[in-house]
Amino acid sequence: MTVAASSAVAGVVVPWHRAHIYKVLVCIVLALIALQYLSGAIDRRSIETIFTINTSRPPHQHRTLVIYGTGGSAASGSEDDMQDESASNASSSSIGIRASEASGAKNASSIESSAAGPTSKSSSDVNASNNNNNNNNNNNSDDGSREPPLCPAVPPNLVGPIAVSKSPPDLSAMERAFARVKQGGRGAPVECRARYRVAIVVPFRDRFPHLMTLLYNLHPLLLRQQLDYQIFVVEQEGTGQFNRAMLMNVGYVEALKERPFDCFVFHDVDLLPEDDRNIYNCPEQPRHMSVAIDKFLYRLPYSDLFGGVSAMTTNHFRMVNGFSNVFWGWGGEDDDMANRIKSRGLHISRYPANIARYKMLTHKKEKANPKRYEFLKSGKKRFLTDGLANLQYEIMVKKRPKLYTWFLVRLTPPAQPS
Numbered sequence: 085m086t087v088a089a090s091s092a093v094a095g096v097v098v099p100w101h102r103a104h105i106y107k108v109l110v111c112i113v114l115a116l117i118a119l120q121y122l123s124g125a126i127d128r129r130s131i132e133t134i135f136t137i138n139t140s141r142p143p144h145q146h147r148t149l150v151i152y153g154t155g156g157s158a159a160s161g162s163e164d165d166m167q168d169e170s171a172s173n174a175s176s177s178s179i180g181i182r183a184s185e186a187s188g189a190k191n192a193s194s195i196e197s198s199a200a201g202p203t204s205k206s207s208s209d210v211n212a213s214n215n216n217n218n219n220n221n222n223n224n225s226d227d228g229s230r231e232p233p234l235c236p237a238v239p240p241n242l243v244g245p246i247a248v249s250k251s252p253p254d255l256s257a258m259e260r261a262f263a264r265v266k267q268g269g270r271g272a273p274v275e276c277r278a279r280y281r282v283a284i285v286v287p288f289r290d291r292f293p294h295l296m297t298l299l300y301n302l303h304p305l306l307l308r309q310q311l312d313y314q315i316f317v318v319e320q321e322g323t324g325q326f327n328r329a330m331l332m333n334v335g336y337v338e339a340l341k342e343r344p345f346d347c348f349v350f351h352d353v354d355l356l357p358e359d360d361r362n363i364y365n366c367p368e369q370p371r372h373m374s375v376a377i378d379k380f381l382y383r384l385p386y387s388d389l390f391g392g393v394s395a396m397t398t399n400h401f402r403m404v405n406g407f408s409n410v411f412w413g414w415g416g417e418d419d420d421m422a423n424r425i426k427s428r429g430l431h432i433s434r435y436p437a438n439i440a441r442y443k444m445l446t447h448k449k450e451k452a453n454p455k456r457y458e459f460l461k462s463g464k465k466r467f468l469t470d471g472l473a474n475l476q477y478e479i480m481v482k483k484r485p486k487l488y489t490w491f492l493v494r495l496t497p498p499a500q501p502s
């Protein structure tokens with residue numbers, strides 16, 4: 085009726101009508117623009133929310149931590165004791181990843197007895213596979229099938245603080261429980277392509293229960309962190325003085341025979357991570373990871389400490405010629421590595437102490453090496469000759485149980501120790 089009336093006086097009505105239509109169109113366009121802007125803002129907000137985590141500081145001290153796993157570094161923040169894993173300027177004090185169902189390790193459903201492990205020589209044979217080396221960004225694999233996308237810079241399923249478990253089930257139950265872990269202690273995300281290939285090297289002797297506890301806590305954490313990882317347990321044969329540094333050198337050399345790892349995390353068997361934001365990825369600068377340990381009242385004993393758990397890229401480790409081989413018995417080898425790092429113009433970086441937290445399993449005190457200060461002092465003149473350059477050892481046994489790759493190694497003391 086109205087339409088008919090309008091058209092009856094077409095000469096007058098149409099221009100008014102047109103103007104009206106233009107107005108409506110302009111409004112629609114403006115509304116669309118506004119809508120797009122708003123949805124962008126909403127997206128940005130939710131991204132900020134995901135990336136922003138609570139530092140557990142008192143409110144007046146709150147600073148925002150941002151996990152930014154791009155490039156070489158990941159979870160980081162602006163705590164005082166954090167060196168150089170640069171902090172973000174992001175605003176707001178905020179929320180994000182909370183401890184909740186946080187138990188990193190889930191209980192195994194049925195528990196049966198089994199004995200397999202470094203010294204109990206179980207499991208399958210040496211069978212070095214050389215796959216999973218694909219690190220390019222091409223989403224098409226060789227057979228034409230579509231590859232999953234690159235994993236997000238921030239692993240989405242982190243829970244923050246985790247309830248460390250010091251009583252793992254026995255090995256066979258654990259093997260069944262970790263369905264996603266592949267023979268030899270390998271894990272990788274299936275939903276996306278990992279950003280980092282990381283070898284975890286555990287120098288070892290005589291601490292099988294500690295090893296079980298570490299595996300029970302570490303595998304779930306590494307899986308949540310969406311890393312392509314493998315755990316190598318390097319056991320020193322015999323009863324001579326323990327040489328932690330040489331075992332780590334051996335781990336480095338042997339791991340690289342399997343796959344081109346981007347970086348290494350050297351991990352004491354008795355340290356259990358308490359927070360999965362402590363990301364085991366490849367650091368831009370060598371990263372000391374066990375910043376706050378319960379045994380040291382969660383305080384860093386001294387700023388050059390590089391012991392416990394530490395991470396280095398494959399290139400940096402090669403650049404410093406690995407660890408020194410002359411430190412037999414307890415202590416000093418990590419301090420020597422700190423000196424090597426500095427001598428190459430690198431420096432030790434750290435995550436914030438409220439994230440880089442560990443519980444230490446108890447054990448009897450090791451006998452300290454009385455010569456360590458002397459070796460430390462003269463270390464500099466050996467940097468080029470003592471390390472990967474003169475490493476000698478023999479692999480006595482190599483096996484691949486499900487939860488780790490195990491080497492039993494006979495170490496050969498270097499010809500000229502000083």
Ligand code: BGC
Binds near residue numbers: 456
């Ligand atoms: C030793 C280091 C050790 C540190 C913390 C130092 O005296 O030389 O090897 O990591 O103490 O226990």
Ligand code: MN
Binds near residue numbers: 354444
């Ligand atoms: Mn210890």
